[in-house]
Amino acid sequence: MTLFRTGCAALALIAATPALAQTPSDADLAALVRAQAAEIAALKSRLDRLENATAVAQASAPVAPVQVAPQAVAQNNEPRRTVPFAPQLAPPGPADRSVAQALAARDNPSGVTTEWGAGLPVFHSADGVYTFKPRGRILTDVSSSFGSKYDGRNITTTGMRALRLGLEGGVGTHFFYQFESDFSENEVDVVTAFVGWRNKIKPGLDYDVRAGHLFNDRGFEGSTGSDSTPFLERTTVATAIIPQRGFYGIGVMPRVFWKTGHASITVTGDRIDGTQTVGDSRTVLGRAHWNPIKSDTGVLHIGAWGFDESLSSVAGTLTRNTVIGGRFNGALRVSSGPLTGGTGTTGYGVELGGYRGPLWVMGEAGRRNARLDGGRPDFVSKAWSVSGGLFLTGDLPPYNPRLGSFGQPKVLKPTFDGGVGAIELTARYESLDYTDLLTGGEGWAATVGVNWYLNSFTRFQVNAIQWDTDNRSGTFTGNDSGQTLSARVGVTF
Template sequence: MTLLRTGCALIALVVATPALAQTPSADELATLVRAQAAEIAALKARLDRLEGAQQIAAMPAPATPGTVATTSASAPAPVQVAQQTRRPQVTAPFAPQLVPPGPAERDVGRAREANDAGVTTEWGAGLPVFHSADGVYTFKPRGRILTDVSSSFGSRYDDRNITTTGMRALRLGLEGGVGTHFFYQFESDFSENEVDVVTAFIGWRNRIAPGLDYDVRAGHLFNDRAFEGSTGSDSTPFMERSTVSTAIIPQRGFYGLGIMPRLFWKTGHASLTITGDRVDGNQAVSDSRTLLGRVHWNPIKTDRGVLHLGLWGFDESLSSAATTLTRNTVIGGRFNGALRVSSGPLTGGTGTTGYGAELGGYAGPVWIMGEAGRRNARLDGGRPDFVSKAWSLSGGWFITGDLPPYNPRLGSFGQPRVLDPLFEGGPGAIELTARYENLDYTDLLTGGEGWAATVGVNWYLNSFTRIQVNAIHWNTDNRSGAFIGPDDGETVSARVAVTF
């Protein structure tokens, strides 16, 4: 290319020689020199374009969907390029600098800039994960959309026989990390047409010894309590958690603002959480204080099976603004506000203590889990405790042969690994589920009781998209409220869920 540029300059001088022989005036000579300089600059610009085109032609073709394009040896990880196809290049019959680059050239230019910067991207559950060139920074958007419809019938109370729709979750957030130790996560939920901060924390993780890790998280934290209570709303095998998770719970609910250290080993984990109120609590008085701990152990753990044992408990001292302990707990579906088991009015609470146990596991595509819990709510004035009791037994079978989405690190369910996704021509994963659950508030004179039996089917189109259907037969016997006495009926619910 250097020789070509030199030749072009010599040609320009040869062309200019006759004109110089005519002894032009100073003004004509200056004009001629400017014209020749412009021509030489144009020639150089064309050569630069040609060099760029040759470099682009020498680059490897962009990867087709599902392939991985390698980066330089100094890059921390390969770049995974998805949904990108190579467009044919069209050679124009005129000077390249007169025509803007076409779509193919623009795409390759962006790829070159990304490769030069060393930024790598990998596609996971529907959204990309970004890594910096040095591997220090990671970033990933995240969210979930859970859309439900529910219809109840068979009750002797007409006001319970209703059909409703709702967004179980409508979340948007992000997560990331700096280096191998620091990490963070933030999510907001919009499902009630209000902005509600849910998970929001920063954390630090490290290794104590081979097979022994820890992390510490501080911020607005999700409870580590019970098996289904520790499972995210987008990963529960049923459309609503069992009564153990919804009734044997701190007064502040599933979230609290505080700190949670966790310890992980090869066959289990343990956590300890100290929190105050939710992030949107009352700052006019002191927060409630909640101390919560959980441990799980897998005494049997193979590639195709796990035995799960778990224990958990909490104790809370209630704020002066949180002394009302009235409970109205879901029994036959979240989106029927009339279908609840009620404790009746209850005030004067000073604190609560709860505890529970978990026993279950899976073998191949079949899983089973039993849970039980008890909560004692302390009352002022020397009154006896209000005692809540709940238990459940549930199970599932992946008829497509997929393994249950059990997470042995956390002792809970996560997103499944679908063997043959629908979007790749397979059937997806199909799971049949069943559960019996029981709830008892009858320790109070105004307290009710209830039970529910659920059968369901989950169709996982891929690892982050699912369709759920639950059919529930429920029974309640409330002693207070608008629906007193024995009552039973059915609820059929369906959900479309996407997690990314």
């Protein structure tokens, strides 16, 4: 400020003297420069004294905490993580979380975040209320059959086991939703589509209720998604002992969960269709599973399920042609022969198995009675299977103790992190019997396979199948046997 006043006074002096303003002398300019230099030196001295005093005061005073805006703190927090139902599983998405997991996401807001679980991220709003996740799966298969006495069965085919795209999410702790469409047959097919509500009954006991187009909770592999099955195709119990409407139906499914198991009941009509001129079929299905032994490295699984189905007037065809040596050889089936006039079906089954360390075993058996009109005897289907696997890399089987099924694995050493992934050897024997009908056939298959999980959402699978069929009707009758070699590459988001 003193320097500013000195400069202004000098300019005023020059302006007041016209002659000087026009042609200042050398002496005048030298005097002005000397005056300004003195003022600058004085100002620098004062600044030095002020800086020294400030430094001494800061050194002797206690350090005050730094105040940081909440948003900055949130951005520096550790990434949000959802704890899985078991350490060998990938974290569940918003629609599959328990009440405790949903509460943890709501009560720990950390700004707008993304949580990388398996494949694609889960997006969280800043307040923890909203969650959203894209979903999808790509399962590409190739299959070659040989050894049959029928040339029509010795074929090589390719196909998309699943080609899905969808989404899931939640609002707050209780409300959730999921939607998926499948394009594997080169047409749009709506599969899972529901809204749901979850809550606690008491500590250690909670429930959820789903309404919409629902996937069956029926048997161990029948309740396992196509992207998580240990073999390329589900067992004969899952594919043959099934409601006439198939794996899906529109309805409601309440489920109850406790620490060692779960139970569900499902009431549905038909799957999604365009027929509204006649009444739907009605299906009531229930299942429960229990883990009487449950530790960090082992589980004993016991399960039972059953369904009853009343068929509509336009759903009376009960003909079955069930896969036995792979999904993508349409000629390789066990056939019931033509069968019409069905009024309803009743089916039931049991499950027993578990795992200890990297080794797992599961046995399933089921029976289905299809009621026929005109006083004819029931069409009885019987199936059973025994399956097992061993992880050579020491990973635990991807058993989901909440649902009593297989899920997406959490690989110990993913290949994308420089590891070997998870390598699993599998084996299965399965049998299917339609011979209670005069036109019904029977068959069995023995499968050995290897699964290589690159990480939690990418896998390669190879199955070698020895199959045997004895059909009494259709194009390929009589006893026949052969081999099928199948492979799959799968990615699940």
